[in-house]
Amino acid sequence: MPKIEVDRADLLALAGLDGISDEELGLRLAILKGELDLRQGDTLRIELKDTNRPDLWCVEGVARGLAALDGRRRRRLSGMPEARRELYADASVGGIRPWIAAFAASGPPLTPSAVEALIAGQEKLASSFGRNRRTAAIGFYRLSDIEFPVRYSAVDPGTSFHPLGEASLMTLSEVLERTEVGRRYAALLAGCDAYPFLTDAVGRPLSFPPVVNSESTGRVREGDTDLFCEVTGTDWGTVGLTCVILACNLEDRGFDIEPVEIVFHGPAPGERARIATPVRRLDRLAIDREGIRRILGTVPPDDGIESALRRMDYDSWKVESGRVEAELPPYRRDGLHPVDLVEDIADAIGLESFEPLMPSAFTIGAAAPVEDLCDALRTAMIGMGFEEIMLPVLTSRSRPGLAPSGGPALIANPMTLEFGAVRNSLIPGLLAVEEQSGRAPYPHRLFETGEVLLVEPGGAAATRVLIAAAVFGNEAAFGDAHSVLAAICASRGLEARLEPGSDPRFIEGRCARVMVSGRHAGVVGELSPALLHEARVSRPGSAFELDAETLAG
Amino acid sequence: MEDRDLHPLERALLAYLSTRPGADAGSAIADGAMEDEGSFRRASQWLLSRGLVREASSATRMLVELGPLGRECLEAGAMPETILYGKVRSGVSDPVVLQSDPAFDAARWGSALGALLRTGAVEKTGEGLKPGRSDASLFERVWTLVYRPLAEGTPVPLDGLPGDVRDFVLQRSPKRGRGRAEFSVTERTVQVLEITPEGRLALETSEGVLTGALTSDMLADGSWRKARFRRYSLDMPPARIHAGRLHPYRQFLDAVRRRFLAMGFKEMRGSIAESEFWNCDALFMPQFHPARDIHDVYFLDGCRVEPPEEGILERVARTHKDGWESGSRGWGYDFSTETSRRTVLRSQGTALSARTLASGPDVPGMYFAIARCFRYDQVDATHLPDFFQVEGIVLGRDMDLRHLLGLLGLFAAELAGAGEYRCLPAYFPFTEPSVELFVRHPSIGWMELGGAGLFRPEVTAPLGVDVPVIAWGLGLDRMAMVAMGLSDIRDLMTGDLSRLRSMRVLPDRVLGGGGGRA
Missing domain, CATH: 3.30.56.10 (Phenylalanyl-tRNA Synthetase; Chain B, domain 1)
Incomplete structure (x- = not known):
């Protein structure tokens, strides 16, 4: 959810709410689905929960919403004059970054907080709503430096201009390779053999969208009164709405908006090749x-x-x-x-x-069968003196004790390797607890019931609920796990039969496949010393693991 | 005085002291009355505390103890000098052969030979080494008078040793470099104890053999009839039992689950791996929604789950594009079935609600699930890699905003024990209107409990549901932490058994005050 930082005085002045308390402000923001997150000196951090309202992600938008709640409504772009200026969108941008919208604005000299808000609002829109400048990126310029019509075309990467904030001329490819901002957005132009470029009627560069403005025209300063604004992007809806929001923001700061007519020489977003933007469309x-x-x-x-x-x-x-x-x-x-x-x-x-009412229909509560089953299994386990453990489902793909087959499923975008896989067994968790608990008085009789994800060779993934238990002490005994296993089955009126089995996690010859009601239900055995060593567990132990639902009876 | 019978150790020491004016640990052990110093110490402490013996005098004495080298000798079973002397006596004369004997390390060989030469037990000749004029009896006496008693736990006072042995011990107890010393001599306070009149009385009245544990044999042969049972001390701390028990977090989750069952909800279950279809598409989250990208959801490599029924997929895709028959204009983009099929870890329990809606739910119907969910967050004191949410739906022909508000009031009371609650406008892609529930929890104060709303027609219509559906989801971790008295969320799933054993679910805080009220 977007969070924005705004200057408190600027917000209250724009909203016409001077002297309001933070508490009262919070109550009004709530109606706009905003929450006052934090106040630090004169800066307010506001969280806007509606991900479909980019108009609210800047101080002007929040102020507009607050003012309207109090009955003070702004112009909302009503009464804009006819477009007098033109911008030509060349056919060459078609496959690269086809859409552009623009307008001119004249008003009172920009104050420092207005300049700051303008930059912050533009950044927020381009990064969040514009998906990191892909679907929309924004440029502001001093109108007086520009001769119309402005031309938007795709040019050779060797074209050079003076990027904003750099010391000298650079080619467009150099910008992408050598400047920080270039490297950040280079991926947006990957694979293109020509790059978008804006120039004015006499060939002066305005910007290299969506990367950087030019030093000569693309710097807006305190005291500026006449501005030119353009939005480029890959999605016409996003470009159009961004343009409208920016125009409304300037209008609310006392500017008059003059539309610019965009002439699409290539593909056009609508039926007409000429569109005056911002488009005042009302849903x-x-x-x-x-x-x-x-x-x-x-x-x-x-x-x-x-x-x-x-x-x-x-x-x-x-x-x-x-x-x-x-x-x-x-x-x-x-x-x-x-x-x-x-x-x-x-x-x-x-x-x-609105008066709260209770639903009056009669419904019968019912537990999920597997949950009731797990309840019964847990009761039986604690009756035998076992302590329940609960661990995250996410684990490391190298965690000792994972089942040798059936996964684990790997996360394609892990945040950390520690949680890079989904467990396919509960035994790693039992070992992890034992590793951390060498100083807790023995014996350790541990169990867990919980979800794992099993992955078949073809990739079909299924969530299963397992029950696993382990006994750690001075001596391992196959019988420790076996007798508990037998008792847990008996508690369900079932009998477990053991078949010789092999599982690298257990000592060869002291490991069995557990069969319940003729179905393969799990495994039991003495944990192999190699596994214990790998898991840094210093006491021997025996363990079993069963698919809980085979015990449903 | 404590009213209990004498422990066998106490009896033994009292009996010993009753025959002499006074005694210390050394003499009690030497005379065989006490097994070792530990027994003496325990018995004397108990008896002193009960006034049955008193301290006649205490003197400081120099006691001999073994240093690290000494302990090595004890382990080896002999001093290196004795071993070397034995070899020379048996005719081995070549120093090279002797030196390479695995019984010595280089350092010990040199000092042992030096000591033997000094005492004249061994002499050097042109051919090598041979037994000397005097024997090696000094070393044997050191072994008998110092090593052996120390090995048995008997203290060895320095002034009780013959002169030559004493000199030998002192010579090998350097003040510095104790790390390689054979002995050390320490000043210790030695208590001389004497029996008190109360002690004599206690000894007399305890005549006869006292029985400790009653055995089944005694019951069988009738010997219990003659037995006198020793009175046990009631001050002894009992042995600790680590009882089997449910995890504290489980106890909390169980309480939540029972509460929902009691309110008439049916429990839903589902897979932790979900297709994006059920996790997002069916919930009308557009495929370009920021909450669907790799920084918010975990994607699974090479995994697939059962695809949705063709008709449902078709209707959902249409709804995203142009609203289908839901009355919406849709998101206006081309829906990708490929994106729909990608497998993710369930990021919201609402996926379960969507599946329930698609599978012919009861109307009226109330469903809930306590579901593990996964969010792309850095794990820290307030974030776990996976966490529990309780989510659910209420279906009914007449459900509207007022019932939504009523239900949230019920949850505030039943789950958080909150008398006060507040509903504020909220945004979720799948509900409209959407509401956030804030409650005043008795322990936490104002907190956000969860979100809710009426499912959008774009969610219900394509899944074949034509009645209003209230959907809600509540966070549990924060309340669980309060119930368990924790400040770090990672402790909810700690792997440290000691920590786990010390945790309790505070009964008065479960569900904010014991629950049971409606």
């Missing part, structure tokens, strides 16, 4: 009275619904005897189903105003 949701009643159990009065939609910053609505038609604000694309509309209404009204 529409509708639901009838019965639909609302089915979800909320009650239908709020029409004016209550209208007030809720206003506070949630919907763009427009029509409410008639519980039937609702509403348009989401342009910065939201998360209305997939009418239930989303109903939730917004409920959240704005407040969950506390």
Whole structure:
């Protein structure tokens, strides 16, 4: 879930909430599914739980939501002028990074906190919503440095320009190889023989998207009043929404937004090759009275619904005897189903105003058979003086005692090798406990019941519930494990028959396959000294392991 | 005075002291009244504490003890000088042959030969070594008077030794370099004990043989009739028993499980390895959702699980793309069945709920599962590689937001013992409306207990369910830690038996106060 850090004073000024306490702020944020995570001096850390609301992942968005809750609504890009400037998207970017959207903005001189917020918001959007700049990456420029039309094309990797923050000219391939930011995003352009490049009408480089802006035009400073912003990416929906969100953010800081007309010379995202961005598209949701009643159990009065939609910053609505038609604000694309509309209404009204009811239907509780079985097995084991252990299912692939066949399943993306595999036996756990417990008074009679994952040679993986026990002391005795095994089977009214077996974890000739009701149920034996040595266990021991469900009877 | 009979050791020491004015450990052992110094010490401590003997005097005495070299000699069964002397006497004269004898290491050979030459027990001639004028009796006496008593546990006072033996011992007890010394001489306080009048009385009244353990033989032959049973001390700590028992975490999980069964829920079970289909797709999490990437979910190499039924797969794929018949516009992307088939470790128990929905559930119906789940997190004091969640669903034609809120209130009381709870708006990809439940736990204070919501139509419709479904999932680890009095979550699954044996489930904290109230 996205977390953002914002300047407290900036947030409250933008939201028009000067003087509000953190507690009160927290209550309002909760309606936006935000949580005040931490306050450090003047910085607030806010967690935004809705992964479908990228508009909220910046200070301007949170402020906009808070202001609307109080009835102070922003412009939401209404009344933008006609586009006067153009940007040409060349056919050459088609297979590489086809989509671009852009706009110009003029307003009051940028304050230091506005510049900081602009950069932070752009980073957050590009990294989270833009999937680390793949589906969307953002560039800001000083408008006065640029001659239109701007040109977006794919150029030779040998093309050189002066990247932002570097000392000198570099070719595009040098940027990818030698600069930190280049190396970080080089994978996005892997396999391309031409790279995306933005220049203005007189050939001045603007940027090398999605990697880095140019030093000459791509640096926005405190006091700037006129900006140019572009978003490039591989997904038109993401590029378009990102562009809208950025425009709304600047608008809320007092800027006027002027759309830029994008002329796609190659493939176009819609039916037309010319699109003025940002596109002020409004998603529409509708639901009838019965639909609302089915979800909320009650239908709020029409004016209550209208007030809720206003506070949630919907763009427009029509409410008639519980039937609702509403348009989401342009910065939201998360209305997939009418239930989303109903939730917004409920959240704005407040969950506390709905009366909690208990389900009145009569249902019969029932335990899962395997759980009841394990309960019975555990009771029998503790009756014989065994102590239960519980260990993680994840283990190291080299942990001593794993079963020689049937896995273990390996994790493709382990966080640490210590937890790089899924256990296929409980015996490693028994050994691990013994290894750590040499100083605990003996005897050690340990058992575990739990899930393992068995993998067949073809790859079919099945979760099984096993029971395993071990006795460690001064002398190992096959009989220790065997008698417990016999008793546990007897407790289920079953008889265990032993067949000669071989398992590298046990001493040859002191190991048996356990047959219960004619089925192979597991293994019993004296643990091999080589295994004990490998597991750094200093006492001999005997053990058994059975598939619990063979004991179901 | 303690009201109990004399221990056999106490009796023996009292009887010995009653025949003489006073005695110390050395004399008691030498006279055979006590087995060794340990027995003497135990008996005298008990008797002193009961006032049956008293200290007549105590003197400091110089006692001889064995150093590391001395202990080696004791183990070897002889001093190297004696061994060497024996060889020379038996006619071996060549120093080279003698020196290569495996009985000596180089250091000992040199000093042993030196000692034998000094005392004149061995002489050097042109041909080699031969027995000298005097014999090696000094070394034999050292063995008898020093080594042997020490081996038997009898103290050896320095001033009790003949002059030449004493000099020999002192010469081989260097003040420095004790690491290679044969002897050491230490100053020790020696207690001389004498019997008190109470001691004499106790000895007299304890006449006759006292019986320790009653045996089956005694019962069989009737000898118990004449036996006098020694009175046992009640102050002895009992031997510790490590009883078989359930793991404390299990006891906690069992309590949770019983509570859900009592509330009328049916228990669900499933595989810890899941296809992405059940773990995510069926829950309407788009395949590009950030919670599905390699930094959030564990992927399994080369494993596969049973694929979903073709019709269900088809409907879910359509729902992701354009909403199918769920009333949704869908996520608007091309669903990949290949992604759907990838195998992951279950990251949320909700996967079980999705499977239940697809398999013709009861309506009305209530289901729950205590499920092991796996998240991609660094293991530390607050994160385990796998953890338990309790998850479930409630199906019913009339279920709505109000029932969801009611159910959460019930969980707050039943599981966390919380009178106060709060529901706040939340986001989960598979529920709408979504709610987070915060409770005031009696021990922790305000805490997040879990999340819940009404399953989205995009989840229920393709799985063939046409009634509202309340879904919920609650975290258990935090409450388990409180119930077990732990501050580090890794201790929930500790591998240290001593630690485990010391853990208790605090009964008043299980489920926040004993439970049972509705």
